[in-house]
Amino acid sequence: MGLEDVKEWLHYCGRCNSCNYIYRDYRNSCPAFTKFFFEPFTSSGKIWMALDLYQGKYDWSPSIVEKIFSCTLCGNCTVQCQQEAGKHALEIFEALREEAVERGLGPLEAQKKILEYINEVDNPYGDPNENRFKSVPEEYFNDDADVIYYVGCTSAFRETQLFEAVIPILQKLGVNFSLLKEEVCCGSPLITTGQFKAARRLAEHNVKIINEHKAKTVIASCAGCLRTLKAQYEKKYGLKIDKEVLHLSEFLARKLRALKKLYKGKKKPIEIATYHDPCHIGRHVGIFEEPRKVLNSIPGIEFVEIGRNRDNAWCCGAGAGVKIGLKEWAVEISEDRIKEAEETGAKYLVSTCPFCERNLRDARDALNSSLEIIDLCQLIRKKLE
Amino acid sequence: MQTKILIRSEIIEKLKEILHGEQYVSSDIEVRSNYSRDMTEQVAPGLTDVVVLPENREQVQQIVLLANREKIPIIPYVAGANIGGLTLPTERGGITIDFKRMRRVIKIDRENKYIVVEPGFTFGDLRRLFDTEIPEFRYSFPFSPPYTSVGINALLHGLGSLSVLYGSADNFINGLEVVLPTGEIAQLGNHAINRGEYWYGRSPLPDLCGLFIGMQGTTGIATKISLQLLDRPEILTHFAILPKDPLDFFGDWVHDLDKLHICDEIGCGYFPPKVAHGLLPQDMIDLMAKLMFMLSKGRNTKIMKKLWAFIKKLPGKPFWYVKKFSPILARKLPPEDEPFLIVGATIGANNKKLFKAKVKTLKKFMKKKEALMIRPDDFGELKPAMMSILDLPAQLPAFFDLKGGGLTWVGSYVPPSRVAEGVERCKEIIMQNGLFPIGVLRPMKADHYFVLRFIISYNSIDKEEIERVKKTLRGICEVVLDIGGVPYKMAPWAAKLTWEKGDISFYKLLKKVKDMMDPNNIMNPGKLFVLNEDEIKRKEAEETQ
Ligand SMILES: Cc1cc2nc3c(=O)[nH]c(=O)nc-3n(C[C@H](O)[C@H](O)[C@@H](O)COP(=O)(O)OP(=O)(O)OC[C@H]3O[C@@H](n4cnc5c(N)ncnc54)[C@H](O)[C@@H]3O)c2cc1C
Numbered sequence A: 001m002g003l004e005d006v007k008e009w010l011h012y013c014g015r016c017n018s019c020n021y022i023y024r025d026y027r028n029s030c031p032a033f034t035k036f037f038f039e040p041f042t043s044s045g046k047i048w049m050a051l052d053l054y055q056g057k058y059d060w061s062p063s064i065v066e067k068i069f070s071c072t073l074c075g076n077c078t079v080q081c082q083q084e085a086g087k088h089a090l091e092i093f094e095a096l097r098e099e100a101v102e103r104g105l106g107p108l109e110a111q112k113k114i115l116e117y118i119n120e121v122d123n124p125y126g127d128p129n130e131n132r133f134k135s136v137p138e139e140y141f142n143d144d145a146d147v148i149y150y151v152g153c154t155s156a157f158r159e160t161q162l163f164e165a166v167i168p169i170l171q172k173l174g175v176n177f178s179l180l181k182e183e184v185c186c187g188s189p190l191i192t193t194g195q196f197k198a199a200r201r202l203a204e205h206n207v208k209i210i211n212e213h214k215a216k217t218v219i220a221s222c223a224g225c226l227r228t229l230k231a232q233y234e235k236k237y238g239l240k241i242d243k244e245v246l247h248l249s250e251f252l253a254r255k256l257r258a259l260k261k262l263y264k265g266k267k268k269p270i271e272i273a274t275y276h277d278p279c280h281i282g283r284h285v286g287i288f289e290e291p292r293k294v295l296n297s298i299p300g301i302e303f304v305e306i307g308r309n310r311d312n313a314w315c316c317g318a319g320a321g322v323k324i325g326l327k328e329w330a331v332e333i334s335e336d337r338i339k340e341a342e343e344t345g346a347k348y349l350v351s352t353c354p355f356c357e358r359n360l361r362d363a364r365d366a367l368n369s370s371l372e373i374i375d376l377c378q379l380i381r382k383k384l385e
Numbered sequence B: 001m002q003t004k005i006l007i008r009s010e011i012i013e014k015l016k017e018i019l020h021g022e023q024y025v026s027s028d029i030e031v032r033s034n035y036s037r038d039m040t041e042q043v044a045p046g047l048t049d050v051v052v053l054p055e056n057r058e059q060v061q062q063i064v065l066l067a068n069r070e071k072i073p074i075i076p077y078v079a080g081a082n083i084g085g086l087t088l089p090t091e092r093g094g095i096t097i098d099f100k101r102m103r104r105v106i107k108i109d110r111e112n113k114y115i116v117v118e119p120g121f122t123f124g125d126l127r128r129l130f131d132t133e134i135p136e137f138r139y140s141f142p143f144s145p146p147y148t149s150v151g152i153n154a155l156l157h158g159l160g161s162l163s164v165l166y167g168s169a170d171n172f173i174n175g176l177e178v179v180l181p182t183g184e185i186a187q188l189g190n191h192a193i194n195r196g197e198y199w200y201g202r203s204p205l206p207d208l209c210g211l212f213i214g215m216q217g218t219t220g221i222a223t224k225i226s227l228q229l230l231d232r233p234e235i236l237t238h239f240a241i242l243p244k245d246p247l248d249f250f251g252d253w254v255h256d257l258d259k260l261h262i263c264d265e266i267g268c269g270y271f272p273p274k275v276a277h278g279l280l281p282q283d284m285i286d287l288m289a290k291l292m293f294m295l296s297k298g299r300n301t302k303i304m305k306k307l308w309a310f311i312k313k314l315p316g317k318p319f320w321y322v323k324k325f326s327p328i329l330a331r332k333l334p335p336e337d338e339p340f341l342i343v344g345a346t347i348g349a350n351n352k353k354l355f356k357a358k359v360k361t362l363k364k365f366m367k368k369k370e371a372l373m374i375r376p377d378d379f380g381e382l383k384p385a386m387m388s389i390l391d392l393p394a395q396l397p398a399f400f401d402l403k404g405g406g407l408t409w410v411g412s413y414v415p416p417s418r419v420a421e422g423v424e425r426c427k428e429i430i431m432q433n434g435l436f437p438i439g440v441l442r443p444m445k446a447d448h449y450f451v452l453r454f455i456i457s458y459n460s461i462d463k464e465e466i467e468r469v470k471k472t473l474r475g476i477c478e479v480v481l482d483i484g485g486v487p488y489k490m491a492p493w494a495a496k497l498t499w500e501k502g503d504i505s506f507y508k509l510l511k512k513v514k515d516m517m518d519p520n521n522i523m524n525p526g527k528l529f530v531l532n533e534d535e536i537k538r539k540e541a542e543e544t545q
């Protein structure tokens, strides 16, 4: 895929700038605009740049690549744009990335490591893939399970506390679940950095092992994995998972009654929590209410909405390779979110994505904030203790 | 595309020094190209050489001093949304100064009712300020994207929601701080005398702010703008009015309506159903079009009004019933390209009694004029869609989608007595050229002048259509001048037609002022000052004959 595939939409943006701000709220929506200001970092500027490049007005260059990859693909601009351009903006940004990679100019230097690691060990962290489920007892691999829990690389190799929280919750709920021993990276970090061709192998493998299993449902606790399994495999490669794919928050929202029973008798002091909508399950997939429902059902938790929320949510800054390619900037974006969360008076900033969680935590530390960054499942587990 | 950078690399290095590093200085080709075009049909004859994002007045001053010393053009820029090609560079290239980092509120003076802001402060920012901090005030919001500059809009004679009361937005300017083309800083307005304590007005001093109003950034850079805040009445309600005959409205009764002095805002949208698809929900367009069609045919007006009155009383969603009954109301939809007129009128008052009296007067008037008056609540579930247009700043309706990304117009102020003729003639020109007429019109300052503006949406990559657009715009501009009007935020080509039409003494004095203030002609060249010496002489000769 490249600019040829999106050429029809390259002239539709008139530069009204509405994409840089939240509709009728008027606070900034686009992290890249907020940091860099110059037009080609914005949605509109990238679209105009794409048209220029398609028309051959000037040549590709490293500075163009820098602009293309300084975008978290958060999709906030697409929500704010009331024009046709907005509906196609993400496709255009992805096409720009893919063409940059095709031309050997992208991704950013640090992001190239992702492909190297994945080629070597099937995950972007470079750890041997055998270690993915090293300490997981055999009983969690179950051919007769009803539900597959797709753990994802971040939970398996870095943010293991999430994985460790999900398992006991599923057990307490009596869910007959299984992990997949042969799980490999979902490919999200490759797809979002324009290296989607290289991710085909991963997609084919994951779809195969998932479809071979007799379970009817797949759940993911990582927002990025969820979006990739649910939407990207089919869109990018025409590969379909023949099971229902749910984010853990959706799954738990369906089991709310059972979950509530588990809390019985566990009196807790009231604590305030607010929620950060990860772009990958929020704007990209449309899961907004379920995490709130689950959060609201936790005894002792008073839920307070954060300023920019749901499809207007400020991106955490980690997505689309920015955390790897532009480390410091990713944390800067997150700092804005931490400040916004602090305004709510919350003790907890709850997320439903380990990748967001990690970046938010880095920002929290950079700001010396006392906010507790926690995944929804970790909070549930804590309240079940 | 000629991509060569015209200015020396030392200059770019110097700019980096002024802006403390590389982050806010760019001469990357994709940046230069992005800033050298806009949404209109106009094509810049050159590329800007470098774009800078200063943070404060001192940096702006340093940039101007450097540019003046080196005779390099400066193009001031906020969002480039002026629709006059006013931020496009010439073949001389230059330094584009983007003011997005200068977006601060410097001062809010509640007692003396003004605000001092930087040029990058936008209508969105202002609306947020009203919504969160100073709800007791309001301002005149244009029907433009919220992310355009409040201060620059005022400097460009902007027109907005409160124009019917106060006229164009330059009337709100209390004072300015400017960086002159030669680098000096000047304070203009009463705050210059009280040394910045109160930015409360321009009179009784000689009005030097005029040196920068309507000048399109050709005489200097505004770094602070003081703007009046208006009291917000406690009760404010918008109404949508459907007049029976648009031309009758413009020719006759909008002027009578103005005389009543009961409306705080009056804005008119005149567009065919085809165009409205992007602006309003389908149901609403069908309904409006049908209502209009019926009114204009003069036939079933009475029956329809009775039915409308009945429908309004029904529980739930009036528009649902209208949709249901619409086959009875009008068997077919009006032609897709026949414009209909919808007028937004706002009534404000500080107590219920006064408000009711005003509404009653308006109703009585509308009855006499056989127009339909609809409250937002009558729109039922479509109310938010209606409010998104009536409650400014509006998010830009889907103008870009009508044809494909291009948007342009000639906006003008015309004598109220000629507006109906202007509407008819412009509409004809537009339709003859195969384009949609989308009129956005306003009475100004108690009907002392009138906005005549037809928005042209076009396909920005269709060369043939662009030629038709250019022909149309020229035709409209000629009509405007012919009926005694003057284009605002005029594009260079429109400026040329305007000066050619006018008394050359005006242009000569204006040029004298410009030459005195900007001896090296660095400020936004190619705009406004478009007549050359030969043309001036020819005009002089013609006028003495
Ligand atoms: C769809 C649409 C609808 C619109 N409707 C309306 C309307 O109803 N009413 C209305 O009034 N306007 C309307 N506008 C125009 C627009 O809203 C702005 O008000 C506009 O005129 C200023 O735009 P900007 O902030 O992008 O400034 P720019 O376009 O960036 O600049 C405008 C001019 O000001 C100069 N300039 C910029 N900064 C400075 C500075 N610091 N000092 C001196 N000169 C400077 C520039 O060089 C240029 O000449 C509309 C625009 C669009 C796109």
Ligand code: SF4
Pocket: A012, A013, A014, A015, A016, A017, A018, A019, A020, A043, A044, A047, A080, A081, A082, A083, A085, A086, A089, B400
């Ligand atoms: S992408 Fe949409 S909102 Fe942004 S400038 Fe273009 S048309 Fe406007």
Ligand code: SF4
Pocket: A029, A030, A031, A032, A033, A041, A042, A043, A070, A071, A072, A073, A074, A075, A076, A077, A078, A315
């Ligand atoms: S996807 Fe996010 S970061 Fe990228 S342009 Fe849109 S709003 Fe900005």
